[in-house]
Amino acid sequence: MRSIFTANRTGLVTGASAGIGLEMARSLASKLDSLILVARRVERLEQLAKELHARYPALNVVCEAADLSDPEAVERLLRQLKSRGTDVDVLVNNAGLGESELFERSPWYRVRQIVEVNVIAMLRLTHDVLPGMVARGHGAILNIGSGAGYAAMPNAAVYTASKHFVRAFTESLRAQLAGTGVTVSEAAPGPVESEFDRVAGIEGGATPAQRIFRITAQECAADIVQEFEKGTPVIFPGRNYRWMMKVQPLMPRRLFAAQVAQAARKLRQKLARG
Numbered sequence: 001m002r003s004i005f006t007a008n009r010t011g012l013v014t015g016a017s018a019g020i021g022l023e024m025a026r027s028l029a030s031k032l033d034s035l036i037l038v039a040r041r042v043e044r045l046e047q048l049a050k051e052l053h054a055r056y057p058a059l060n061v062v063c064e065a066a067d068l069s070d071p072e073a074v075e076r077l078l079r080q081l082k083s084r085g086t087d088v089d090v091l092v093n094n095a096g097l098g099e100s101e102l103f104e105r106s107p108w109y110r111v112r113q114i115v116e117v118n119v120i121a122m123l124r125l126t127h128d129v130l131p132g133m134v135a136r137g138h139g140a141i142l143n144i145g146s147g148a149g150y151a152a153m154p155n156a157a158v159y160t161a162s163k164h165f166v167r168a169f170t171e172s173l174r175a176q177l178a179g180t181g182v183t184v185s186e187a188a189p190g191p192v193e194s195e196f197d198r199v200a201g202i203e204g205g206a207t208p209a210q211r212i213f214r215i216t217a218q219e220c221a222a223d224i225v226q227e228f229e230k231g232t233p234v235i236f237p238g239r240n241y242r243w244m245m246k247v248q249p250l251m252p253r254r255l256f257a258a259q260v261a262q263a264a265r266k267l268r269q270k271l272a273r274g
């Protein structure tokens with residue numbers, strides 16, 4: 001097996017301050033010469049950089065504080081990379097956030113934030129680094145989607161749509177880049193232990209289904225990196241969940257939509273009761 005990391009030695013991981021991104025950075029560290037860590041909570045990135053330095057003294061780690069929901073901050077980040085002459089060979093678009101609300105009740109700033117981080121920042125970073133990758137004849141991009149990108153959800157219409165975008169964009173881009181030496185993968189995790197639920201305002205703990213499929217962020221990152229390294233187009237991390245994602249397409253779409261509608265009705269009734 002030829003590893004994508006043979007030719008690609010400088011990586012950038014967004015959302016490296018927590019959860020899957022943090023574990024992705026840990027898993028990638030031994031495979032790269034340089035790693036750029038991006039998130040808002042820079043003190044967490046610095047802590048991680050210290051840990052990685054201790055384990056891999058030859059690794060060059062750079063921490064970049066950036067709010068990816070702010071287009072100006074994204075441009076500043078790109079200018080910063082350019083001023084340092086950094087060529088990104090491995091781009092991991094991982095930063096993302098979810099929600100737990102009916103669309104008409106969602107504050108507009110939240111709707112916008114989800115689209116800016118999950119979609120626009122992913123596009124902008126990819127658009128910026130891709131010409132260099134194509135010109136050099138090598139590069140690897142990993143977009144973190146979600147099982148939500150293969151589904152509908154009763155209380156997360158914008159998040160679900162953002163992950164459908166990630167899925168469709170990644171699939172099309174992969175096809176466009178055939179023969180260029182640049183590989184593009186999507187990882188679409190199911191439930192993963194991280195800060196995601198708290199940030200999304202998801203209450204009530206794990207559902208029985210989540211308990212079956214839930215994996216740790218470390219397990220998730222290990223599965224993803226193993227497949228990303230081989231250039232696998234779509235990665236479903238976790239054994240039980242991977243099996244479920246093979247079976248799910250067999251379920252009639254109408255039945256699936258009816259289940260989501262019923263869950264949404266229940267949610268409205270609960271809200272009406274106060």
Ligand SMILES: NC(=O)c1ccc[n+]([C@@H]2O[C@H](COP(=O)([O-])OP(=O)(O)OC[C@H]3O[C@@H](n4cnc5c(N)ncnc54)[C@H](OP(=O)(O)O)[C@@H]3O)[C@@H](O)[C@H]2O)c1
Nearest residue numbers: 015017018019020039040041068095096146192194195196
């Ligand atoms: N956990 C799950 O069950 C699950 C399932 C499927 C897919 N995913 C996807 O996996 C990815 C990682 O999620 P996670 O579970 O690891 O969640 P998490 O623990 O909440 O971590 C999210 C990461 O994204 C960063 N981030 C969020 N908003 C940002 C912003 N405005 N600017 C810069 N960075 C921002 C956070 O950093 P700062 O807060 O420090 O900025 C953090 O590092 C997301 O794309 C998510 O949609 C998660």
